Amino acid sequence: MPLHLATEPPPTVVPATLTRYHRVVRTAAETLGSRRSRLGDTELPFRVPEPDDALREFYAPSDVSVHELEPIGGRRVTALNLMRNPGTRTTKTFASLSMVGRAVQHIRETGENVIIVTPTSGNKGTALRDAVARAYETGIAGPERLRVMTVTPADSLRKLRDCPLAATPELRTANPAVLAQVDQPAQVKELARNVVDAYLADPAAKGSWRVWYTLDLDNYRIADVVRACVEAEFTAPHDTGVPRWHAHAVSSAYGLLGYSLGHRLLSEGVAADLKAPPAHPGFFLVQHLSTPDMVLSLSGASLPRYTHDVTDGLWRQAADPRFPAVTDSPSDLIDPTFYTRAPVTCAEIAPLIRKHGGDGVVVSQRECLERWSQVRELAAPIGADLPASPEDLREWSLVMALTGLLVGDERGLIPKGTDVVVHASGSYSDDTLPPAAPDGIRFAADEEEVLKILHTAVA
Template sequence: MTVTTPATRNMITDYYDVIASAVRRCGAVPGDAPGTPGFAPGFDLPELTPAVREFYAAATVSWSPLGHYGGHDLTVLDLTANPGTRTTKTFASMVIVARAVEHIRRTGERLCIVTPTSGNKGVALRDSVARAYAAGLVTPEQLSIVVLAPAATRHKFRHDALADPATRAVNPLLRYTGADPEGVKALGRAFVDEYAATAYDKHGVTLWYTLDLRNYLVADAARAAFEADVSPATGSRWHAHAVSSAFGLLGYNLGRDVLEAAGDADPAARPGFLLVQHLGTPDMVLSLRHGSFERDHCPAYTLDESRGVWTQDADLRFPAVTDDPAEVLDPTFYTHRPVTSPAMNALVRRHGGDGIVVSRRECVRRYPVARQWLADAGLTLPEDPARLREWSILMALTGVCNAVDRGLVPAGHEIVVHGTGSYCDDFRIAEPDAEVSTLADVVAAVLDQR
């Protein structure tokens, strides 16, 4: 069934029961004891009081028709409505913070979220913590957050409410200056592993390292509930998503598992999936197509000196033209060899789908049409694509159009584009509280300031 008018819901409060069922379905349980490296609170969420509903108010999602392309109906699942983030990370971040709020309410313990991030996850968690303060659910003394992000994504961080002098000291934004952006993960993990006991014993604070797949799956399960609510799949549908590790699509599939088990969705009608990536990290597409992350499966590009571009025509699933065969179109997509690839590969094999890699040149060529489509759906992109600071939606739409043009999408299939992120240079960039490259730097910036 294709919806011809936009539909909007709150993806958390309207599907609270589905999120709870997703927790049970994936066997999510609390972690280790407070003060240990493996601590994680339970998955219980607060009762939906007026204050909690105020906290969740920005978790809106919409389903809007985009039009037709190459014989296919296109729809956007817009996950970018929160003005504090403009990305899909809003939903999981709110659920993570809500779990922290409920844990604090039940135990009286003080928590500090620690998250490495390429950008959007950290922005959304900071936004959610600030919203919890504003709604009166917790105080900065009870809940705080440490965000560790690579220098390459500084343009993604907006000056936010946590930069206020009253809250800044306990909510540091750390800029990682190491050579490998993905190094934030190991550094964040090492900090919690080595200093969880110190933070607890000396400062009375429990550190919570939140980079766990289940923290994201349970919130993203609500995407499937929203789809079933407003436009149930009929079996001839693909979902397209710009991915780094595909947490969002795995969460969607967890939601489908919940709905199908309850008899609320037809297992035979589960959609297929189109994974869209950039040349900087095409790992999931390589794994899907070749069963390997090795770059020797990428096509060889030839420099066209007359045009100053690199070209290839050997692989339909890679850009025909690019400025750089290793181009980083958006540094938010920074994960190499994602552990989620086997699960996503299995879903594509079972339900259909494909993978495709796009370049900046391809995205810019599609930009005028994509911008008009999105404007008709209520999403505003700047006239000049050079102003973009987040390319996820444009990547996904470009991947869809390329896949259609190259005959990769079965005839008659409608395509749902997950609008997971889009923002431009219309905000003030946040200044970090410290630049770090070593564990000692992180300790000095976090614990020595308490």
């Protein structure tokens, strides 16, 4: 007798979302740009180019796929796979392609060269470098007109990935990936900003290259509206009345704010063929103990006090179900990507959760490891290929999100009868996304050295 095996339902693949939903992306850019009275010296206009054949090829990696996962606690669980670009394997692809597209638009309109400068804990820089390399490959801009410099804290060395921009000495010089020595990872933002300001203050730098410092929420919010478009077209039940929460491992929650903008634009009728769900979903934030500020902001509570158990070396608390009951460290660091303390976005996310529902949870690495097999099974339909050994994982956001969903169910943080959409925002190992070679990294001890690297990049 033949053996009949159950098969997972095939995913829905939504190709090239930045092209497919161009009207919504363009409107998002116009909406955000209209809020500014003037552009700063390190900003570019909030205009996205109309896709031609070359730009359509350039935007091709902006795929999203939709997957039905195993129910958790009787809830329907859907995943938005935002990791399909093999050059990044994170959701940073969408914003990076959008930003490089805007840079190309600026070059075409003004004839001015552009160098993108950004601080990053790893993934943002990887995605921007991948997008610039893709601009070279598709011919929409060359290294004589468009370049990028990323500045990463030394603690994130293991996050740096290989890229075609490191293929030759000339490309490495023009597009430096800088590893900077700072006391705290978040200080890399201040360092990069100071370097840009010092560059602009040099009279010799005037009129050569436009420096675009891209660390601005709105630069990411533009592209993240596609998440709402995918949901509206392919996953959203418009008439069931079942409440829905979106679960996301977050550092500053840029992606959820972009989704919320997209939901608003669709509700206002920006795209006649797309309708947002009548009810804005709740948000379920997942963080780790090293930077739990967004979860803390939801309740106004303080970090619970952990007690050290000398018999087993573990730390325990029972005061707040949003936080791990047991952890190896009260400042447990799962992934250096999640490095932002006291993000300014708390002021936007907290009111959305108060209005539309939601909550948050902080997970520990111990909780992730205890549920590793279960998380691997949950993630299998997404094609994330989580390694058998957790030690081989380099990007933890998907694991954190799924662990947070399991923990949230166990502790009653997610109401019964609520559907959940998981934003699968990143997962890779050295096998799936090779690390950067040492000759592709520039090491800098201080701001002065980073400034010299920037001057050399545009020489």
